[in-house]
Amino acid sequence: MSDKSFPRRRVIALAGAGVAGVAGAAAVGGALLRSSDSAAEAATDQVPFYGPVQAGIVTPAQDRLHFVAFDVVTKSREQLVQMLKDWTAAAARMTAGKDAGEIGATAGILEAPPDDTGEAIGLPAAGLTLTVGFGPTLFRDATGKDRFGLAARKPAALADLPHFPGDTIDATISGGDICVQACANDPQVAVHAIRNLARIGMGVVSVRWSQLGFGRTSSTSTAQTTPRNLFGFKDGTANLKAEETDLLREHLWAVADDGSDWMAGGSYLVSRKIRMMIETWDRTSLGEQEDIIGRTKGEGAPIGQGREFDEPDLTSTSILADAHVRLAHPTTNSGAHLLRRGYNFVDGSDGLGRLNAGLFFIAYQRDPRTHFVPIQLNLARHDAMNEYLRHVSSGLFACPAGVSGPDDFWGRALFA
Numbered sequence: 001m002s003d004k005s006f007p008r009r010r011v012i013a014l015a016g017a018g019v020a021g022v023a024g025a026a027a028v029g030g031a032l033l034r035s036s037d038s039a040a041e042a043a044t045d046q047v048p049f050y051g052p053v054q055a056g057i058v059t060p061a062q063d064r065l066h067f068v069a070f071d072v073v074t075k076s077r078e079q080l081v082q083m084l085k086d087w088t089a090a091a092a093r094m095t096a097g098k099d100a101g102e103i104g105a106t107a108g109i110l111e112a113p114p115d116d117t118g119e120a121i122g123l124p125a126a127g128l129t130l131t132v133g134f135g136p137t138l139f140r141d142a143t144g145k146d147r148f149g150l151a152a153r154k155p156a157a158l159a160d161l162p163h164f165p166g167d168t169i170d171a172t173i174s175g176g177d178i179c180v181q182a183c184a185n186d187p188q189v190a191v192h193a194i195r196n197l198a199r200i201g202m203g204v205v206s207v208r209w210s211q212l213g214f215g216r217t218s219s220t221s222t223a224q225t226t227p228r229n230l231f232g233f234k235d236g237t238a239n240l241k242a243e244e245t246d247l248l249r250e251h252l253w254a255v256a257d258d259g260s261d262w263m264a265g266g267s268y269l270v271s272r273k274i275r276m277m278i279e280t281w282d283r284t285s286l287g288e289q290e291d292i293i294g295r296t297k298g299e300g301a302p303i304g305q306g307r308e309f310d311e312p313d314l315t316s317t318s319i320l321a322d323a324h325v326r327l328a329h330p331t332t333n334s335g336a337h338l339l340r341r342g343y344n345f346v347d348g349s350d351g352l353g354r355l356n357a358g359l360f361f362i363a364y365q366r367d368p369r370t371h372f373v374p375i376q377l378n379l380a381r382h383d384a385m386n387e388y389l390r391h392v393s394s395g396l397f398a399c400p401a402g403v404s405g406p407d408d409f410w411g412r413a414l415f416a
Contacts, residue, residue: 046125049095051402053253053265056129057339057364058242060221062183065213065343066190067271067360068198069176069395070205072138077148081415083204087132087197088409097125100196117199119192126186130193132410133269133397136160138177153414155260157268157367158398164380166391173209173273173393181269181362183341187214209393211273213343213360220341226300226308230276230344230357231388233293234300237308238329240339251337254366262413265401267364270372273345273393276358281388292384294325322384333378336371338363358389368396 047055074080090100099105101115108114139154140146163169180197184190191212198207217229218236222243229235240247256264281289290296294303294312302312303319312325319326330337341364346357365371380386400413 045127046096047127047129049092049130049403050405050408052404053267053402054129054131054399055095055402056131056181056183057252057267057341057399058220058248059127059129059183060224060242061216061219061341062127062129062185063214063216064184064187064190065216065360066182066187066194066210067213067362068180068182068194068210069135069208070178070180070198070201071208072147072177072204073206074204075147077415079204080148081411083201084411084415085409086200088403089406090196090200091130091193091410092403092406094120094193094196095125095128095130097123097128100193100200117192117195119195120189123186123189123192126184126189128182128184128189128193130197131181131183131269131399133179133181133399134411134414135176135178135395135397137175150414153260153262155254155258155263155398157254157258157260157263157369158396159369161270161368161394161396162373162377164376164391166380166386166389167394168390168392169394170392173211174395176208176395176397178205179269179271179395179397181341187212211345211360211393213345215344217342217344217359218340220339229359230278230346231281231289231293233289233295233297234308235342235359236340237295237300240337247337248339251366251371252339252364258367260398262416263398263400266399267339267366268368269395269397269399270361270363270365270368271393271395271397272361272391274359274361275356275390275392277388277390278355278357284388291320291323292388294319294323320384322382324379324383324385327378327383328375333375334370336365336375338365338371338375340364364399 047059049055072080094100099116103115105114105116105118105121136158139150180194182190182193216227218239219226220242222241226234226237240252252267254263254266286297295301300308301310302325304313304316312319314326314329314331326332341362343360345360346355348356350356363372400411403410
């Protein structure tokens with residue numbers, strides 16, 4: 001059956017109960033090669049799914065996020081592998097703007113559940129990307145058990161993150177065996193994708209925790225303008241960009257010589273849910289806000305400079321010793337760079353009249369031990385902004401290389 005028969009925008013009824021009863025994910029059409037899509041194209045249309053690296057890392061950051069962490073509940077390695085194959089086929093379809101399954105939301109027999117939930121009927125691909133990662137507990141669970149024969153394949157770079165000063169981590173919204181990051185420019189498209197992967201994985205995985213995000217807080221392409229976080233400041237000015245290929249090669253992409261051949265072409269994802277003390281910040285003077293950040297609030301220029309992208313003068317006392325810009329700068333952290341894809345969140349109120357809001361931080365890097373960990377230790381110990389932040393959730397995942405074509409699947413090299 002042709003993959004072109006069921007575009008999400010146009011559902012065609014199937015004739016015959018035999019055909020209508022087909023279940024499971026579809027075989028996806030010919031391999032698509034990832035091209036260098038412009039930020040505008042990625043913002044409105046389809047981002048290619050197949051390619052040497054997973055989409056959703058250096059892809060121009062979309063405006064919406066649905067991030068989910070799953071626990072694996074099956075004891076069967078074979079069931080887990082089959083689910084990853086089914087997930088991959090569904091992801092290829094949904095990122096192309098189609099239903100999750102071959103039959104779709106409306107064309108199946110009335111006696112069976114549809115193989116797509118239907119809330120994205122009529123919506124375009126909206127730049128949807130789906131990025132998968134594997135957590136430390138997939139290799140050995142909390143009791144130390146090697147459930148799936150993967151312990152010997154755990155990368156050294158997937159070492160558990162340390163407890164950072166000031167952490168108030170809630171274990172129920174942290175960790176996980178597998179994560180999926182869904183980014184899109186339509187929130188319903190992102191939610192639809194996660195909902196259908198959870199549906200397909202029922203009995204094999206269960207949702208551990210999830211997070212919705214809006215308003216990207218960093219740019220991953222030079223074609224994008226710098227966004228603002230909920231403190232009102234431009235965020236991610238010095239973020240790694242897709243066009244900085246030499247820096248990406250050094251700081252983002254893992255290679256076989258790092259010690260885990262199955263991670264070559266992949267990257268390590270760190271997530272942190274950071275609650276912002278919005279009401280306290282809003283009562284802080286503009287001058288103090290700028291001193292804490294180390295940038296002007298309007299232009300986003302480093303203190304003492306005139307433009308956003310001017311290099312901060314870290315020899316000058318105009319940028320305070322505990323300013324965020326100084327402590328997070330690569331020169332203060334042995335040259336380490338991160339590629340950030342964070343999002344704002346507002347999860348209602350906390351019952352005390354305060355917004356439960358902040359930053360869902362996502363960073364990709366070649367090795368968290370040499371990148372995120374030393375940077376975060378530096379910030380946690382000295383950053384003046386800590387007065388206004390609470391780190392409440394933490395995650396670490398190994399995101400392998402991309403899917404080469406319809407015969408490949410997420411994690412194939414790991415399970416080989």
